[in-house]
Amino acid sequence: MNDTILADELGPRGRRRVFIGSIIASILVLAVIAIAIKRFNDNGQFAEEKWRPLTQWSVLKFYLGGLGNTLKAAGAAMVIALIVGGLVALARLARTAPVRWLATLYVEFFRGMALYLLILFCWLGLPRLGVRLDVYWYLVIGLSVYNSAILAEVFRAGILSLDRGQSDAASALGMRYWQAMGLVIVPQAVRRMLPAIISQLVTLLKDTSLGVLIFYEELLRRARLSAEFFHNPVMSVALVAIFYITVNYALSVFATRLEARQRRRYKAGSIKVTGLEQLAVVGAQAESSIT
Amino acid sequence: MDVVFDNLDLFLRGIRTTVSLTLTSYVVAFVIGMVVASFRVSPVPPLRLVGSFYVNTVRNTPLAVLMVLFFFALPDVGILYSAYISAIIVLSAYTGSFIAETIRAGINSVAKGQAEAARALGLTYPQVLRIVILPQALRAVIAPLGSIFIALIKNSALANLISVTELSGTAERLINDTAQPIPLFIAAALAYLVLTIPSGILLGRIERRFAIKR
Amino acid sequence: MRRHRWLAVAFVVLSMTAAACGDSDDDSTVGGGQSTATTVSKPAFAAGTTMANLQAKGKLVIGTKFNQLGSGLKNPTNGQLEGFDIEIGKLIGVGIFGGTVDSLGSKVEFKEAVSAVREAVIQSGDVDLVIATYTINTARKTQVDFAGPYIVDGQDIMVKTDNTTIKTIADLNGKKVCTGEGSTTPANLTAKQVNADLTLFKTYPECAEALRQGRVEAVVTDRGILVGLVDASSRGFKLVGVNVSEEPLGIGLKKGDDAFRAFLNDRLDAIIASGEWKAAYEKTLGKLGLPTPTAPKPDRYAGTGTATTLAATTTVPPSTTTTR
Numbered sequence: 001m002n003d004t005i006l007a008d009e010l011g012p013r014g015r016r017r018v019f020i021g022s023i024i025a026s027i028l029v030l031a032v033i034a035i036a037i038k039r040f041n042d043n044g045q046f047a048e049e050k051w052r053p054l055t056q057w058s059v060l061k062f063y064l065g066g067l068g069n070t071l072k073a074a075g076a077a078m079v080i081a082l083i084v085g086g087l088v089a090l091a092r093l094a095r096t097a098p099v100r101w102l103a104t105l106y107v108e109f110f111r112g113m114a115l116y117l118l119i120l121f122c123w124l125g126l127p128r129l130g131v132r133l134d135v136y137w138y139l140v141i142g143l144s145v146y147n148s149a150i151l152a153e154v155f156r157a158g159i160l161s162l163d164r165g166q167s168d169a170a171s172a173l174g175m176r177y178w179q180a181m182g183l184v185i186v187p188q189a190v191r192r193m194l195p196a197i198i199s200q201l202v203t204l205l206k207d208t209s210l211g212v213l214i215f216y217e218e219l220l221r222r223a224r225l226s227a228e229f230f231h232n233p234v235m236s237v238a239l240v241a242i243f244y245i246t247v248n249y250a251l252s253v254f255a256t257r258l259e260a261r262q263r264r265r266y267k268a269g270s271i272k273v274t275g276l277e278q279l280a281v282v283g284a285q286a287e288s289s290i291t
Numbered sequence: 292m293d294v295v296f297d298n299l300d301l302f303l304r305g306i307r308t309t310v311s312l313t314l315t316s317y318v319v320a321f322v323i324g325m326v327v328a329s330f331r332v333s334p335v336p337p338l339r340l341v342g343s344f345y346v347n348t349v350r351n352t353p354l355a356v357l358m359v360l361f362f363f364a365l366p367d368v369g370i371l372y373s374a375y376i377s378a379i380i381v382l383s384a385y386t387g388s389f390i391a392e393t394i395r396a397g398i399n400s401v402a403k404g405q406a407e408a409a410r411a412l413g414l415t416y417p418q419v420l421r422i423v424i425l426p427q428a429l430r431a432v433i434a435p436l437g438s439i440f441i442a443l444i445k446n447s448a449l450a451n452l453i454s455v456t457e458l459s460g461t462a463e464r465l466i467n468d469t470a471q472p473i474p475l476f477i478a479a480a481l482a483y484l485v486l487t488i489p490s491g492i493l494l495g496r497i498e499r500r501f502a503i504k505r
Numbered sequence: 506m507r508r509h510r511w512l513a514v515a516f517v518v519l520s521m522t523a524a525a526c527g528d529s530d531d532d533s534t535v536g537g538g539q540s541t542a543t544t545v546s547k548p549a550f551a552a553g554t555t556m557a558n559l560q561a562k563g564k565l566v567i568g569t570k571f572n573q574l575g576s577g578l579k580n581p582t583n584g585q586l587e588g589f590d591i592e593i594g595k596l597i598g599v600g601i602f603g604g605t606v607d608s609l610g611s612k613v614e615f616k617e618a619v620s621a622v623r624e625a626v627i628q629s630g631d632v633d634l635v636i637a638t639y640t641i642n643t644a645r646k647t648q649v650d651f652a653g654p655y656i657v658d659g660q661d662i663m664v665k666t667d668n669t670t671i672k673t674i675a676d677l678n679g680k681k682v683c684t685g686e687g688s689t690t691p692a693n694l695t696a697k698q699v700n701a702d703l704t705l706f707k708t709y710p711e712c713a714e715a716l717r718q719g720r721v722e723a724v725v726t727d728r729g730i731l732v733g734l735v736d737a738s739s740r741g742f743k744l745v746g747v748n749v750s751e752e753p754l755g756i757g758l759k760k761g762d763d764a765f766r767a768f769l770n771d772r773l774d775a776i777i778a779s780g781e782w783k784a785a786y787e788k789t790l791g792k793l794g795l796p797t798p799t800a801p802k803p804d805r806y807a808g809t810g811t812a813t814t815l816a817a818t819t820t821v822p823p824s825t826t827t828t829r
Contacts, residue, residue: 010334018334025337039368053581062581109480112441112487116448117459117479124463124622125472127629135616135631206353213355213452215571215617220356224363226581228572228710229737231717233364241352241360248351363711366718374704454686454706467625467687470648 040234050232054239059226066222067243073136073218074205077143081204082197084144085151090181092156103152110149115207118142123214139211139218147204154196158189195259202248202255209244219243294471295478305461306482312378312447312457317440319383324390329420331395342391349388354449357381362453378450386443393435397428430501437494441487458482543779547603555765559601559633564611567594568618568632568757572710574733575790576638577615586615589729590636592785593655593776597634597756600772619707621687624648627757634769635757638727640689641804650762650808651755652769654801655782656729660693660749663724663731663742665716671723674747677701683712683721690725693750709734717741727752732793753801763808770803 010018040046053059091103110118119142126138133141162185170180190197211218217225219240227236295302330342349357361370362377372380401424409423429436451460462479466472550557559565569590570577577588595606598613618626623635627649638658641651664671671677674697682701684690685708694701704721706712712724713734724731728744735742756769776782777800786797 014334018336021335022337025335025341029337029341036368043368045368056582058582062584065584108488109484112445112484112491113480114445114448114459114483116445116451117462117476117483120459120463121472121476121480123631124466124625124629125476127631128472132630202351206351209353209355210449212359215619217617220353220359222581224359225572225579227364228708228714229578229581231714231737233359233714234367237356237360237364241348241356244353244356245348245351249347252347252351363714366714366720371718371720454704464621464686467621467623470624470628472625472629 045234050230050235053226053230053232054235059230062222062226063219063239066217066219069136069216069222070205070208070211070218073139073143073211073216074208076140077147077204077208078201080140080144081147081151084148086155086186088148088152089155089159090186092152093159095177107149107152110145111153113146115142115146115210116213118146119210119214135214135216138214139208139216142210143204143207147200147207151197151200154193154200155189158193158196159185161192162188192262195255195262198251198255198258202251205251206244206248209240292474292478294465294469294474298465298469301461301465302458302478302482305456305458306486308450308455308457309444309447309486312375312382312450312455313440313444316379316382316386316447317443319379320386320390320443323383323387324394325425327387327391328394328398331391332398332420334416346388346391349384350392354381354385354446355452357385358449358452374450374454377453378447378455382443382447382450385446386439389439389442390436393432393439394425394428396435397432398424400431401427433494433498433501437491437498440494441490444486444490445483543781544605545599545603548600550768551764554768555633555762556601556768563602564614565598565601565634566614566616566632567597568623568626568635569594569615569637570619570708571615571617572708573638573730574737575793576729576733577636578733579617587789589656589786589789590638591615592789593756593782594634594636596776596781596785597636597769597772600768600775619687620685621707623687623757627759630759633758637757638730638754639757640727640752641755642689644692645757648760649757650760650766651757651804652766653755653773653803654753655756655773655803656754656786656798657801658727658729658752658754660690660726660752661728661731662745662747662749663713663716663726663734664722664745666740666743668722668743671745673745674699674749677723677725680723681721683715683724684726685709685712688726689750689752694725697749713738713742725749727754729754729790729795732790732795736793753804755804761808766808767805770805773803 044050088103088106091099092107094100094103119139122138122142123135126133126141166184166188167180170184171177175183208218209220212221212224215221220237223236223240224233227233230236327342327345330338331346333339333342352360358378358381361381362374365371405423405427406419409419414422447457448459450457451463456464458479462475466475469475548556548560550560569586570588571579571586573588575588577586577590579586592606594615595609595613598609599606602609602612616626616632618632618635618637620637623637623639624645626632627635635649636655639645639651641654645651662671662674662677671680674694677694677699678701680701681704682694683704683706686705691703691705694703701723704712704715706715709724709726709730712721712726715721716724717738723745724734731744735744756773758765758769773782776785782800783797791797
């Protein structure tokens, strides 16, 4: 990662300044860490009984069960959201106007909704409408609907970013609309938007933690139950945070690499990527990766 | 719909909480984002390290986990704030990490020659950043910053997890009190659309107004 | 190269689903426990009743608390549910499915139902019953029906052990007090002319954490809940020992199902008479130092009747917002 914007080599004075700055910054960082450790110690957070539960297999099994529930919900929601999102994206580009309108309504409505409210609705509202399911499905449906609306926009952006010549060429070859879509447009669009799609899936994984609000026993809920039992909220919740950070960081690195490689490829290839288009991708990602 | 009109005052209070949470947190998040973004592009290695550590940890942790961690766990190490303040701190910290990344992307989008030219004119590093790079970078990322704002409106619902009753939470409590989920959900959903859609339109205007013409 | 990338994505998704499938320990169903219960032969119910439907379906879903030591707790060291409400739930299950508490298996399923959503999950049909330290009162009776009471509890005040300022109910005036969202406590305090600064959380352990961390000065709720919290606090908390209110705890069920309610009341009478009720109490709340109380008599109040159920659901229940 080459972050620095200082294009020119630093002179002797600049290097000295950076060196002094580094020392001061390092001292400050170490001071913060030292204060944190002292706080932990003063408040008895290093006491053995706070940490021991996390070393017991029976307790870890309780957490792993929660982790399994998290992944179970995330996996199902990912698959459903990708499929529904793809269909909605195609519907938004359909040639029949009412289909387009419906798809637009779907996207605008669910994208503008707080996921919290949506999951709450699945839990307390759906049964009232005669849909009675396991609490697992309420979470999965809420996550799927919300993310499908966002993924639909990502897919659509990908399709629209393709050169018109692609579909023209496909129809010149005698392909029908759906053939052109399936064989030419969609594969390219998906590949191009893959980084954005992955970062949205990372978001979805994070959002499964909203299961706590409907008392689905995912990782965070189990950590809360365990923390309340052992009185060690710091360790329990930190454990959950560390899990999410590790997995999501790995996935984000994967997405960034993918993006970098694609940028190289498109630069080398025939498709022009202008600065503005890159920004559009940044925008789409920023939007999709925060919810 | 009677249940909505009977409890209109509660609903309005919920909306007001959502709006105040969002606006306050966005301002704080913007400051955090600017600082962290400058850290991330700084020539001082430890600052870069701090910046990327912040972004990579906070951004990859679910907001719900951050809420619970800050409100229910950190008092154990002596960090104790009221629910409302906690909600603002957590929303700001979380949103700030996204703003930082967006601003950094904007900075990277500014042509290198700009920084070089500014350096050649004798501006110091902070001056280059403040006078030349950031104004251009910010103009370039108005759209994503707007998306982040809209996401924050929706994210503020998670304040309910720590007993701050905003829009969604008001709906949740009224549903349990009155047993009429459908009208209450419709009302809350409409309220969200009333907040998010005009924000989107307004941001679109701002974006066009400041768009960089090339 | 291209292929590898797809493989990587597929791998991520697959590994998630695969990891999910390996999870088997988390069904909150009945298991283990000592065989103290008597065997009941499979009862026969009139067709069309809730009992017959549940028996045919082979599943009774009960909403309960998952984090209240003594009444309903999911123990993180073994994933098992334990507590007085759980025991009552199992005994009700035996009344529907027959057999013994141990033979119920997955026929009785417990779901977490915190104070604030108990009416909602009953009405939505998400659960068949709520047994969750659920106080019977008139405001709630407008939305759900109650069998029981299966025990009469009272509310008390819990403070830190070193607290010397809160000795009476009146001392709560102006103090930061924590209780559960959707509980009867706010109304009880108002009835005693106490004006406290209330913090509402979804569950009581959250109140206990808030008390331990100094966010609030007192927690007010049912004694049966508080003793669990005191027990878990390793002498950090104590009960003040006042009676804020009487709390008859009942089994919540869908409004208008009078036949089901009559069955539940009969079943409660039966387990009280057989001694199973007392045994259940002694192995749960009794272990926390509470003396076994006398068993209450179920209140068989006149219901709206099944015939009028349809009409009842179409009329708008009065808003109870202001009364709580």
